[in-house]
Amino acid sequence: MVSLSDQIEKYFRNLLKRYQGEIEIKRNQLADEFNCAPSQINYVLDTRFTVDKGFVVESQRGGGGYIRIIKIGIDSETETLQNIISRLGKTVPQKQAENIIDRLCDNELISEREKEIMEIAINRNVLKIELPYRDFIRGSIFKAMLKVILKDINKEEE
Numbered sequence: 001m002v003s004l005s006d007q008i009e010k011y012f013r014n015l016l017k018r019y020q021g022e023i024e025i026k027r028n029q030l031a032d033e034f035n036c037a038p039s040q041i042n043y044v045l046d047t048r049f050t051v052d053k054g055f056v057v058e059s060q061r062g063g064g065g066y067i068r069i070i071k072i073g074i075d076s077e078t079e080t081l082q083n084i085i086s087r088l089g090k091t092v093p094q095k096q097a098e099n100i101i102d103r104l105c106d107n108e109l110i111s112e113r114e115k116e117i118m119e120i121a122i123n124r125n126v127l128k129i130e131l132p133y134r135d136f137i138r139g140s141i142f143k144a145m146l147k148v149i150l151k152d153i154n155k156e157e158e
Contacts, residue, residue, distance in 0.1 A: 004034065004036060004040060005040070005043065005044050005047075005048070008030075008034055008036075008040070008041060008044045008124055009044055009047075009048045009049075011034075012044070012049065012069060015142060016069060017069050021068045021070065021071035022069070022071070023067070023068070023069050024066055024067070024068045025066065025067050026065070026066055026067075027041060027059070027061070027065045027066060027067050028065065030067070031126065032058065040147050041067070042059075045057050045059070045067065045069070049069055053099050053102060053103060054072045054103045054106060054107070055069055055070065055071055055072060056067050056069075056070045056072060057070075058070075067140060071106075075076060078150065078153055080109075081109070081146055081149060081150040081153065082150065084100055084146060085143055085147065085150070086148050087141060087144070088143055088146075089139065090136060090139055091132055091135035091136050091138075091144075092122075092135055092138050092139035092142050093135055093138075094123065094124050094135075094138065095120075096124075097122045097138060097142050100142075100146075101115055101118050103121055104113070104149070110149060111151070116156075118145055119143075121141055122138045122141060129140065
């Protein structure tokens with residue numbers, strides 16, 4: 001069963017695709033449409049449309065309140081990947097890696113199939129090692145995958 005948060009996220013993502021990465025919606029109309037409290041909308045925005053996931057959210061509360069979501073594009077694929085790799089520590093939590101993978105796929109730096117392969121490779125159910133060793137192994141594997149993607153992008157640019 002799909003949760004209400006999943007439905008709201010899917011609704012926003014479909015609108016972002018349709019309107020080329022920027023939408024503005026009345027908060028109360030959206031809450032009425034989904035038959036939920038405005039706080040449920042805020043929860044989805046706060047957890048699923050964050051800056052590290054590639055979004056800027058502007059919000060005005062009150063009777064005429066609105067929500068504006070802007071998808072942040074990637075200017076330079078090479079620079080973005082180099083920046084991601086350099087910012088990753090020796091350990092990488094699963095959620096952080098998944099967020100990065102989602103953003104790479106959303107910006108078409110990797111395919112849906114590559115996304116699935118990467119997510120499986122870094123999944124805690126596959127890396128059956130206790131913490132903190134699991135996050136360390138995940139970090140090594142994840143950085144190696146990102147370097148391969150970076151190498152491929154550099155080849156394409158030549």
